[in-house]
Amino acid sequence: MRIDPQLQELVASAFLDTFGAEIAPSEVSVQKTRKEFEGDRTIVCFPLARKSRCAPDATATQLGQALVQAEGPVEGFNVVKGFLNLEIEAQYWKNWLVTDAASASYGTQPAGSAPHIMVEYSSPNTNKPLHLGHLRNNFLGHSVSRILEATGHKVTKVQIINDRGIHICKSMVAWSKFGEGETPTSTGLKGDKLVGKYYVAFDRAFKEEVRVLTEGGMAAKEAEQTAPILLEAQNVLRLWEQGDEETVSLWKTMNGWVYEGFKTTYATMGVEFDKLYYESDTYLTGKERVLEGLERGVFERTDDGAVWIDLTADGLDRKLLLRKDGTTVYMTQDIGTALLRFQDCPDLDRQVYTVGNEQEYHFKVLFLILSKLGFEQAERCHHLSYGMVELPEGKMKSREGTVVDADDLMENMFGIAKDIAQEAGKLEGLEEKDQSAVFQRVGLSALKYFLLKVDPKKNMMFDPTASIDFYGNTGPFILFNYVRGRSILRRAESEQHDIAPNQMATPGRAEMDLIGWLHDLPEVIQEAANTYNPSLLANWCYDITKGFSSYYQEHSILGADNADTRALRLVLTERFTRSLKLGMHLLGIALPERM
RNA sequence: GGUCCCGUAGCUCAACUGGAUAGAGCUUCUGCCUUCUAAGCAGACGGUUUCGGGUUCGAGUCCCGACGGGAUCACCA
Numbered sequence: 001m002r003i004d005p006q007l008q009e010l011v012a013s014a015f016l017d018t019f020g021a022e023i024a025p026s027e028v029s030v031q032k033t034r035k036e037f038e039g040d041r042t043i044v045c046f047p048l049a050r051k052s053r054c055a056p057d058a059t060a061t062q063l064g065q066a067l068v069q070a071e072g073p074v075e076g077f078n079v080v081k082g083f084l085n086l087e088i089e090a091q092y093w094k095n096w097l098v099t100d101a102a103s104a105s106y107g108t109q110p111a112g113s114a115p116h117i118m119v120e121y122s123s124p125n126t127n128k129p130l131h132l133g134h135l136r137n138n139f140l141g142h143s144v145s146r147i148l149e150a151t152g153h154k155v156t157k158v159q160i161i162n163d164r165g166i167h168i169c170k171s172m173v174a175w176s177k178f179g180e181g182e183t184p185t186s187t188g189l190k191g192d193k194l195v196g197k198y199y200v201a202f203d204r205a206f207k208e209e210v211r212v213l214t215e216g217g218m219a220a221k222e223a224e225q226t227a228p229i230l231l232e233a234q235n236v237l238r239l240w241e242q243g244d245e246e247t248v249s250l251w252k253t254m255n256g257w258v259y260e261g262f263k264t265t266y267a268t269m270g271v272e273f274d275k276l277y278y279e280s281d282t283y284l285t286g287k288e289r290v291l292e293g294l295e296r297g298v299f300e301r302t303d304d305g306a307v308w309i310d311l312t313a314d315g316l317d318r319k320l321l322l323r324k325d326g327t328t329v330y331m332t333q334d335i336g337t338a339l340l341r342f343q344d345c346p347d348l349d350r351q352v353y354t355v356g357n358e359q360e361y362h363f364k365v366l367f368l369i370l371s372k373l374g375f376e377q378a379e380r381c382h383h384l385s386y387g388m389v390e391l392p393e394g395k396m397k398s399r400e401g402t403v404v405d406a407d408d409l410m411e412n413m414f415g416i417a418k419d420i421a422q423e424a425g426k427l428e429g430l431e432e433k434d435q436s437a438v439f440q441r442v443g444l445s446a447l448k449y450f451l452l453k454v455d456p457k458k459n460m461m462f463d464p465t466a467s468i469d470f471y472g473n474t475g476p477f478i479l480f481n482y483v484r485g486r487s488i489l490r491r492a493e494s495e496q497h498d499i500a501p502n503q504m505a506t507p508g509r510a511e512m513d514l515i516g517w518l519h520d521l522p523e524v525i526q527e528a529a530n531t532y533n534p535s536l537l538a539n540w541c542y543d544i545t546k547g548f549s550s551y552y553q554e555h556s557i558l559g560a561d562n563a564d565t566r567a568l569r570l571v572l573t574e575r576f577t578r579s580l581k582l583g584m585h586l587l588g589i590a591l592p593e594r595m
Numbered sequence: 596g597g598u599c600c601c602g603u604a605g606c607u608c609a610a611c612u613g614g615a616u617a618g619a620g621c622u623u624c625u626g627c628c629u630u631c632u633a634a635g636c637a638g639a640c641g642g643u644u645u646c647g648g649g650u651u652c653g654a655g656u657c658c659c660g661a662c663g664g665g666a667u668c669a670c671c672a
Contacts, residue, residue, distance in 0.1 A: 034615065044614060046652055056652075082652080083615060125672080165672065279672095306670065315598090316668095323670045330672050360599065361667055387600080388665080420634065442634085454608065457600070459665065461607065471634055472620040473608080480634050488631050520611085527611080539609065542619080553627095553636040573631095595634080 002519065003041065003073070003088065003096075004030045010074070011043055014066035019052040019059075032516060038078055039085030040512065046082050056082030090506045093515050098501035101575050107521045107582050109152030115349030116154040118341055119145045119384075122271070123159045123355070126258045127167040128196035130265050132389050132404040132462060133356070136451045140386055141354035142271040142588045143452060143534040148352075150586055151529040156345060157274045160337055163255050164280040169236040171195045172250055173229060174202035184257050190264065190407070191257030205229050268410050270444065270588060275344075277337055286336025287328050289373070290321045298372050309369060319365055334366050335373075342375060350380035352532065357385040357457065384532050387459035389451075404464055413443030413468065420470055426595060441592045445475030448589050453538040475589060478545045478580070482591050485548065485577040488557050492570055497558070499571055505564040507572075514551055514572055517544035521579050525586065534587055541583045548576050 008025035015023050029047065033039040045060040052059040057079055064077035064084050076087035100106065121141020124130055130138075142157070149155045175182070175198040184191045206229050213223035224230075239247040266272065290307055293299045299309050299321060307322035321332050328336075342348055353363060363383035370378035391404070417439040421427050427435045450468050454460045462468075470476040492499070507515060520540065528536045557573055560566035581591055 029614080031611070031614080036616075042615085046614080049652085081615070162672070167672075304670095320670055325670085327670085329670070333672090356666090357600070358666055359672095362672095364599095385600090390665090417634095424632095424634075426632075426634085450607095458608090459601070463607085466606090466621090469607090469621070469634095474620080474634085476634055477620090480632075484632055484635085491631065523611085535609090536611090539619095542609095546619080549635065550637090552631080553633095556631065558631050595632085 002523065003092070004523075006072070007041055007043070007074075007086070010067060010070060010072050011063065014063055014070055015048065015052070018062050018066050019054070021051045021053075023048065023051060033085050037080060037083075037085050038087070039076075040088040040516075041086045043084040043086065044082070045084050049082070060084035090508070093512070094504065094506050096519070097507070097515065097571055097575065098504070101518055101579075102501070107525055107579065108150045111149070111152060112154055113152035114148075114154075116156070116345060116347045117148055117350055117352060118156045118158055118345065118348055119148065119352045119354065120158050120160060121145075121354035121384075122266075122273075123162065124262065125162045125165075125167050126195070126255050127171045127199045129190070129192040129261065130406040132406065132409060135269070135406050135409070135447065136386060136389055136460075137354055137356070138266075138269055138271045139448050139451050139588060140384065140456055140534060141352075143537075143586060144352065144354070144384060144532050146586045146588060147525060147529045147534060147537065150525055150582075153529075154347075156348075157272065158277060158341070159273055160277045160279060160282070162279050164240065164251075164283065166233060166237055167199070168195075168251065168255065169233045169240065170202040171199045172236055172247075172254060173233045174198040174205065175254065176250070177205075177229075184260065190261040191259070192261030192265070193407075195254050195258050195261075202229065202233070265407055268407070268440075268444075270590065277340070279333060279337075282337045282340055283328050283333040284336070285340055286332040286334070287322060287326070289336055289339050290332055293373055298369075309372075311365065311368060314368060316361075316365060316368065319369075331362070331366065331369075334362075335369060338366070338370055338381075339373075339375070342377065348377065350377050350382065352382045352384050354384040354386070357387055359383070360385055382532060384456065386456040389462050390459055392461070392463050392465075404462070410444065410447065413447050414439045415443075416467065416470065417443040417446070417476070421595065430594070438592045438595055441590055442470075442476050442479055442595055445479050445584075445589045445591075446470055447475070448587060449475030449478065449538060449541075452534045452587050453542070455535050456533060473542055476595075477549075478541055478584065479591055479595055481545045481549050481552070482577055482580055482584075483593065483595050484552060485573045485580075486593055488573055489570070489577065492558060495558070497566060497570060498563075499574065500567055501571065503564055503567055504571060505562075505568040507568060510551065510555065511568070511572060513547045514544065514576060517547055518575050518579055521583065524583075528586075537583055537586055541580060541587070544576065544580060544583075548573075 005025070007030050008028040011028045012023050012025045015021065027047065029044040031042050031044070033042045043060070043063065045056045045063065049056040049059050054062070060079040060082060064079060064086070067074040067086065068077060073088045073092035074086050075089040078085050119141055122134065122138050124134060145155045145157050178201055179198060182194065184194050187194060206227055209227040209229055210223045213227065214220050236247055240251055290299060294301060294307055299307050301307050304324045306320060306324040308318050308320055310318050312318065319331060320329055322328060338351065341351060355363070360383060367378045367381050370381070421439065427438060446468050517540070524536055524540045528534060555569065557569040558566065560569055584591055
């Protein structure tokens with residue numbers, strides 16, 4: 001059991017004995033004692049002073065005395081300006097290391113002990129390749145899925161693939177006009193790259209037509225609405241919706257190319273999905289659900305035939321759900337998809353949507369509508385909203401070519417990892433295949449950690465020219481120390497050093513830092529799950545790693561003075577590597593054994 | 596204009612949700628590899644937490660106001 005709740009109980013009961021007043025254990029503020037003071041845990045006594053009717057210092061002193069006398073792990077205390085610093089007996093930590101921390105499931109809750117959650121992430125359009133923004137999205141969603149799993153939830157990872165609409169029609173038109181039958185095989189291009197190429201080609205042709213039209217005297221707005229190539233794309237969309245055989249066939253072919261391309265990108269990223277939803281399958285069910293809601297009076301039809309919902313009573317606006325021609329909008333499709341998912345998974349407690357913060361209003365409205373349609377799960381649904389990845393020049397714009405391509409960026413990271421390792425002669429003696437597996441893990445760790453260590457809701461800066469670091473507060477730093485720890489443990493095994501807990505030295509001051517971080521892990525995971533925030537876990541991974549790195553440098557683990565000390569250090573190393581592996585796994589980062 | 600988010604060292608980010616002297620990394624400088632992997636360690640430099648009020652034992656954190664940046668308020672997705 002964690003020390004903090006124990007202390008809260010102890011303090012509450014000591015408080016009652018000493019001052020005759022009741023306080024709830026949850027009222028007791030327990031925190032780690034700051035380094036510059038003596039002790040392990042600190043009770044903040046200001047809030048208690050009111051009920052004890054003593055000055056904070058006096059309250060702290062009397063409480064301290066009572067706690068030392070009471071049954072429990074408190075063996076000493078000191079008081080500084082209303083802060084009660086408690087010293088926990090070293091034996092307590094020693095026991096903890098060989099019991100709680102030794103459990104194989106340390107830090108996680110049993111599978112199925114918490115409700116079923118669906119996590120949506122990625123959800124790309126099928127007209128262009130994935131970019132840096134998608135990387136943040138995927139890494140976040142994937143990590144949150146694993147964190148929720150670790151806290152006992154059943155998790156279903158999904159994405160909605162936006163496979164229909166004007167965007168893919170643009171690529172189709174451009175490919176038909178300029179493509180000359182190009183295919184991924186004939187060009188050697190990844191399918192998503194090839195389709196993206198024609199999306200760009202469309203835009204170029206469109207702009208050229210607009211330029212010609214405006215130079216001919218047409219107003220800019222009119223030109224943008226009547227450029228022939230745009231009308232052609234709109235016509236293709238109409239043909240698609242009518243099920244025109246030729247159009248649907250080309251649509252299938254080009255989407256197929258994109259899916260092949262995405263497949264390799266996801267594999268490189270190390271993310272996966274349990275179930276895919278396609279907008280082309282779900283967009284019509286949204287319309288049916290809206291029409292049902294209309295009959296039940298949730299929605300209203302205006303004179304022109306369009307369907308709306310009035311949310312002004314809830315402080316929002318009126319929102320369109322079906323156009324006057326009966327076609328659907330984005331919101332209609334999301335309603336349909338959401339309800340389909342509740343239908344697919346009847347035990348579903350909630351859905352988590354990993355989508356950029358520019359859609360906060362959209363999800364507010366969506367959840368409100370789901371709730372009005374009678375789905376009480378809507379109250380627990382969550383929009384995992386995250387900020388943009390900004391470039392030094394500003395936002396990424398795909399049409400202006402300022403996107404950072406996901407595949408290129410990952411390749412680049414692998415290359416840097418390779419250069420650094422080769423320069424230092426790190427992986428000599430390993431087969432080339434194994435070497436490149438290491439470069440991939442190291443490079444990917446740099447990228448994932450970089451994107452996940454920042455609070456999701458904040459916009460973050462990525463400077464392509466400065467590139468992502470491999471030194472300092474980075475993924476590779478964490479991997480490096482894991483590898484050092486693992487290397488020691490392998491060696492200990494081969495030298496047949498016993499990790500015999502009953503013959504282990506008692507931890508001292510130097511070990512307490514590491515023990516403290518180890519002790520925090522379950523709470524950090526729980527907090528990361530509660531707030532859907534992997535950055536908390538990323539910071540924990542860095543902090544404990546820094547602690548280990550420092551300890552490692554100051555203390556020889558295998559070369560300890562005596563067997564008992566060596567056993568303690570080996571136990572610490574083992575707990576460190578195992579906890580770190582879990583923490584990094586929950587970030588979606590795989591660790592190498594060498595680097 | 597309404598609503599929401601953000602503003603912390605030269606740069607990129609933390610700060611256990613109101614606690615003690617605001618921490619890391621990068622950059623610059625100084626030390627440390629006959630010893631478990633130097634992608635490392637130890638140290639120095641660097642701050643009026645954008646500004647002004649307020650709340651209280653205590654504010655980077657909460658409230659009000661200003662300033663700066665971003666997002667959103669479509670019969671686009």
